[in-house]
Amino acid sequence: MAAHPATETIAAIATAPGGIGGIGIVRISGPDALNVLHKIFVPQTLNAAFVSHKMYYGTIIDEAGVVLDEALAVYMRAPRTYTREDVVELHCHGSYLVLEKILRNVLDLGVRHADPGEFTKRAFLAGRIDLTQAEAVLDLLQAQTGMSARLAASQLRGALFEILEKIRQELISILGLLEVAIDFPDDDVEIFNGTLAVERVREQVIAPLDELIAMSDQGKMLREGVRVAIIGRPNVGKSSLLNGLLREERALVTALPGTTRDTIEERIAIRGIPFHLVDTAGIRTYEDPVEALGIERARQKMEEADLVLFLVDTSTGFGDGDRDLFYLLQGKNRLVVLNKQDLVTPEQLDHLCAQFCTEEVVSISARDGQGLDALQEAMFLRVVDAGGARIREQMTCAPNARHRSVLNTTLAACRRFNAAVAEGAPVDLLAVEVQLALDYLSEITGVTTSEEVLDAVFSRFCIGK
Ligand SMILES: Nc1nc2c(ncn2[C@@H]2O[C@H](COP(=O)(O)OP(=O)(O)OP(=O)(O)O)[C@@H](O)[C@H]2O)c(=O)[nH]1
Ligand SMILES: [Mg+2]
Known part of the structure; x- marks a missing residue:
């Protein structure tokens, strides 16, 4: 524009x-x-x-x-x-x-x-500035911790834009070939080679788009914080763990099971990444309606969480109640945390660890703070997908929610293009899909941007920016 x-x-x-x-x-x-x-x-x-x-x-x-x-x-x-x-x-x-x-x-x-x-x-x-940079300004203003600020700062330098520009050039070059093929339909020489085009779209467009979309989850976590639910049976020490990680007596801790009735949410930063910690009511079957409500809420938090800290009391061992919960968490990003290690011997602890086979286990003592550094490290690694270098690289261009939906529509157009080539569709129809893909992409890069998109982006800013 x-x-x-x-x-x-x-x-x-x-x-x-x-x-x-x-x-x-x-x-x-x-x-x-x-x-x-x-x-x-x-x-x-x-x-x-x-x-x-x-x-x-x-x-x-x-x-x-x-x-x-x-x-x-x-x-x-x-x-x-x-x-x-x-x-x-x-x-x-x-x-x-x-x-x-x-x-x-x-x-x-x-x-x-x-x-x-x-x-x-x-x-x-x-x-x-281009549109990705403008949005990065917004993210930077709203970024709450060091790492999300760095993510926004690198977008400001145009890392996402650079990747998208490569994709765009590829599409433009294919569109160019298609247009020539449309203009000279009877030419003897084959101008548009469908097989080659499909391959180029698959490798130079669809693959990087897929990767960007996958990154947006990570980007979202970094921007908005990783949602961590602390889950476990009553009395295993969930509230003590919350307090330990916060280094303050935030939640009520008592020796009575069923102390926490409602969820308690607090934020911490681990190596620059914001984590939203949610302490929940201990999960068990119980008659008390208030506690039942708390348990219902705990289950909900468990569903929404990006990471679940599954707490087990080492002094009582891994009982039936734990086992039910453990299976409930199957398929979730769960981290087993064995609490109250101060109450058992190292042998007992090893024995309990062995029960979890290959599952990663961290043992701590929430009450006296032992093992909390190792736990934080494990939480960090879970989020960065165990590959520090990869996340740092990804962080330079992780798309935000709006980018993600645009990338998805672009991707769909590219897939339709490939399918149409395979079906032997005429070149003018193929050109339509490529043009569509380019139009969608421009909603991120702003190379040609409709007023509507602009308003959607800039209205999120606060006044004075
Ligand atoms: N020895 C020892 N006791 C602990 C530890 N962590 C917690 N406790 C004790 O365990 C009891 C329960 O702790 P809470 O933190 O209230 O447990 P909770 O899981 O939040 O319990 P509910 O809210 O009732 O579900 C308290 O008496 C704590 O002092 C620990 O690491 N070692
Ligand atoms: Mg509690």
Whole structure:
């Protein structure tokens, strides 16, 4: 899409409300930005000409000349700015209320309040960033831990875009051949070789698309956190484990079975990956309706979890109740955790471990924190699929939910193409499928992007970005 010049000047508070650090930024973008700066900012060095990309110290005043705040102001002349327009930033250190007051003054000068994501949308429309990068900005703003921030940062550098660009070039080249074949139907020389095309689509398009789609699960976990359910019979130490991992006494722990009645959720980060821990009610058959509700909820959390920590009390051994649960967890990403190892001898522990055959087992003592580091390591490895290098590589381009659905429709078109070639369909019909695939892909790369998709992406931003 061609960059259309935005004529309106927009402004917003660019820092999060209640943000830490004590400074807040009002950002103004558009042709009127410098004008506004002259009106509301009095530099300490009077009559200073605002040199582009240079900070000035001074005060912000309202229309009556009353000082609202002291601030640093920077004027950045187009096009060397985020939006490629003239940009002014006022770095204030007043409270959020003061910031809002400053913003109101700016808006009173005929500036429009920016929509959520509008600054980034302008950057996109000006061709400064592609759509995957714009979304990465959003993910980066929302990323909660180091590793998800790195994932977003690498998309910002265009890792996903690069892979998709290769796929796109391949499709364009096939479409080119098809178009020539359509234009010269009677040519003696075979222009379009179906067998070759099917192979190219399979290897250069379908395979990498499949791989990207598989990565999106991993990407989702990294962005939104890995859901971990702590599951086990009553009294095995689930709440103690939650507390141990959190290093605080969050959940109630007692010697009575059935202490936890409802689920308790908390977050931790292991090596930069966010984990949502859910402590649940111990699962058993019981008459108490409240406990039954808690158990129902525990089962639900178990279903939703990306990883289940299946806790067993070593001091009571692996009983019938454990066995039922263990089978219930068949097929889930489960990690067996033997708790209360302090209550048994090493021989007893070995004996219990042996009962799980090839299943990975971690033994801990939740109460005194023994083995928790090893457990965290095991949880991390489960998530990164035991292959540290692979995940790091994948993380550079893991698609988000919107990408994933677009990739799926693209994939479907490519599969239809291959099937149509096999059936000997005419070249103009084949071209339609390739064109469709290209159209779908463009919804991610933004090479040609319908307004609808743009709005869907940018409305997720917060105002000021
Ligand atoms: N010796 C020992 N006791 C533990 C350990 N972990 C937990 N306990 C004790 O086991 C009892 C039950 O612990 P909880 O953490 O409440 O167990 P729970 O699985 O949450 O129990 P419910 O919520 O009733 O299902 C408490 O008395 C804990 O102090 C451990 O590693 N060693
Ligand atoms: Mg509990």
